[in-house]
Amino acid sequence: MTQQRKMMLEELQRRNYSQRTAESYLRAMQGFAQHFHRAPDQLTQEHIREYQTYLFREPKLSSSTVSQHVAALRFFYVKTLKRSYLPDEIPFPKQRRRLPIILSQQEVARLIDCAANPLHRAVLMTLYSTGIRRGELVKLKVSDIDAQRMVIHVYQGKGNRDREVQLSEKLLEELRSYWRWMRPKTYLFPGYKNYRRTDVPISAKAVWHACRQAAKRAGIEKKLSPHSLRHSYATHQLEAGADLASVQNLLGHADVRDTMIYLHLSKRHLQCAPNPLDALELAAPTFTRRAQRLMK
Secondary structure (H helix, E strand, O other), rough: OOOOHHHHHHHHHOOOOOOHHHHHHHHHHHHHHHHHHOOHHOHHHHHHHHHHHHHHHOOOOHHHHHHHHHHHHHHHHHHHHEEEHHHHHHOOOOOOOOOOOOOOOHHHHHHOOOOOOHHHHHHHHHHHHOOOOOHOOOEEHHHHOOOOOOOOOOOHHHOOEEEEEEEOOOHHHHHHHHHHOOOOOOOEEEEEEOEEEEEOOHHHHHHHHHHHHHHHOOOOOOOOOOOHHHHHHHHHHHHOOOHHHHHHHHHHHOOOOOHHHHHHHHHHHOOOOHHHHHHHOOOOOOOHHHHHHHOO
16 A cells, blocks of 8 residues: 555544545545556646546546546545645536436336345335435344334444434335345345355345346336435325425435435425416317328
């Protein structure tokens, strides 16, 4: 490990950044240094600007991915090297705000029913029933299921925050059936090590494949990911009458603005006001003979 890498890691740990974030930042800085074949502390603002342009043009990374690289560069130069004058020289790219993909409740039911095996079925039901993130799901332990209080404990979620999410009766029944089939010990959803099922967390990639395989079997053509079930959970909660603050807490959002996007997707909120066209008194449509022929 180079001295600069060690310094950055120590600064990340001192500020209590998650291991996943630390690994992401270190990987981004490694790519930056390898691109110019020089140590990062020897590179200037011109190199940073050139690299940001390169990330969009050559690998053609998305704006959100480039933002992760920018965050790593900012941390290294401002927090680790104490160059406080640099933030304005390392701007975050403008990001497109796209609405997430939402499944209807009927599509969610088809997705779950088309799971390849009891493990995949339990994974999909847990994702949808709790709205937890994929990274939070893979770390769930058997001891996190609290059947007495009907909650699931989510420890060290995004931002290193703990929270509790609701445990539905239907999910509890499914998890009990799954437990009798899998007999997990520590981790609720065990993964593989050396090609053998063992007591380690399931990989995030395996969760993604479980979702994609079920979608293919169900004939769902939407571009789904495990996060789509989180989006669907939040939207369906709002449609069922849950208030925004409650959904924010269940999702583990630090900022309510992250939760407000689901208001744009909820049919209940989209239909809360009448459409102005429906209030107009319009004459019955009339068609010429030519228009009638074209309509046939």
